[in-house]
Amino acid sequence: MKALKTILNYALLVLIILVVLLPFLWVLSSSFKSETEIMGGRSYLPKHFTLQNYWNLLTEFTSSKNYPLNLFNSLVIGLGTAACTVVVAVLASYSLSRYKNKVSDAIAQTLVFVYVFPTIVVIIPLFKFLAGIGLADSFFGLVIIETAFSLPFCIWLLRSFFNSVPISFEEAALIDGASYFQAFIKTTLPLAAPGIATATIYTFIMSWGEYLFSSIFILSDFKKTVPLGLATYMADQYIEWGKLLAGGVIVIIPVLFLFYPLSRHFIRGFISGIKE
């Protein structure tokens, strides 16, 4: 009876994982099929394994379609957003962690509102402002905006890491003659390193796949990010599925590679937010 129950449990677990992962496997498998097999074949695994879709996608250079450039643009924006967010979030979360009073608690709680804030409400004025200061259609403008919306999660996450580092470590360093800044860099920062890595990667992933803001604020074809590039292919009258599927696989590889090792810490950020 017990053995049966165990088997049933694992069967259910596998079922849940299949529901979640089968679409990915299907896309992966189809991306290695030839265009004719994609459009006509009913095979589950590619009959003739080919990298043609990937080659076609990565070597198509027209004014509106240039996937390698899309990837490069997304990389630049993602790194820029991650760098800004982490620096600003470290400063904020450190002070929220070390100076605990009513004001800092209130600020930490208010972040929930920013986190769930409807972006559609502010997107119109933001476009007007960016155009007003000459930052429409620029990576810099996009980085500024994406940073603001990544901050709440990163502040929660980092605050929970700083909370777990005893202040006595810093005090010891201060007694040894270190300055405040040195004490922070030498003792607390290294201990919060997993948190900083997670915040960086969270921000990068969010920015890498961001569609809504980019679709409004990026105007030039050569500044398009990956989601915009793929949306261009999807808007075609005759959709070339082979290229789209290959493009999708290329986008998620770095995401999964960065996410799986740190998924534990992601959950910690949310839990810390819930506790506020």
Place this chain on the structure above:
Amino acid sequence: MLAPSLVWIFGVVIFPFFYAIRMSFMKSAYGFGTMVWVGLSNYLRVLGDGTFWSSALVSLGWLSGNTVLQMILPMLVALFLNKELRGKDFARSLILTPWIIPTIVCAIMWRWMLEPSVGVVNNLMELLWGSRPVPFLGSLKLALPTIIGINTWKFSPLGIVLMLAALQTIPKEYYEAARVDGASGWQEFKNISFPLVGKVVWFVGLLGTIWVFNVVDLIWLLTEGGPGSVTQTVPIMIYRTAFKLFNMGSASAMAVVVSIFLILLGILFFKVFRPKDE
């Protein structure tokens, strides 16, 4: 040291919000040209527009469908996973995959699988019970339920993992004590699990409801609000009015109406549903 964050959030979120309120009382000739004060006329136009109200109805359907599914489903899966199973941590990472992937990939994936003539879902349906191709995303009846299903597939994983994390903080002794007293599985859930994970369920509900309401990218990339306007939620209508029709005044007025609705919803969540800390 808080200053940079506060300035950043103020500049990008709070100030623009108030500016949107101002814009809702104004009108401009060509989208972003000179703005003229027009009083309440944007509001009167929006509130007198049948399309707005039909979008509000779509939004309501979208919101309720998603909320029900995304509260119940994750709870069930989390309760099931809250056992001694090998490879559970690994499974948890895998389960989060749909949540972490970019929206565009989710849209490509499902449009491809639901494609009427070559999509795998229709092929399988034909193979299994010989049904004719169903245009899931292009059907007036099925489009909304389909995108609700896709959204649930994408966002339930986060709920599952958060609720699971909460369940795991409950000491095992509670359950053992309950079992000694002869409690049933349902009683265990009702008297131990649910009260203790209440705050997480509440948080998932709050996040989920507001996020779900505001989804633009996924719906836009799947259906652009179509066919007709059966999947045109209010945020989609705002997006279209502002950036395809370039009517900033009307779009801002709708955005303000949406904000008022969400604030009321938030108050409801905080005042009525929020579990007491014990």
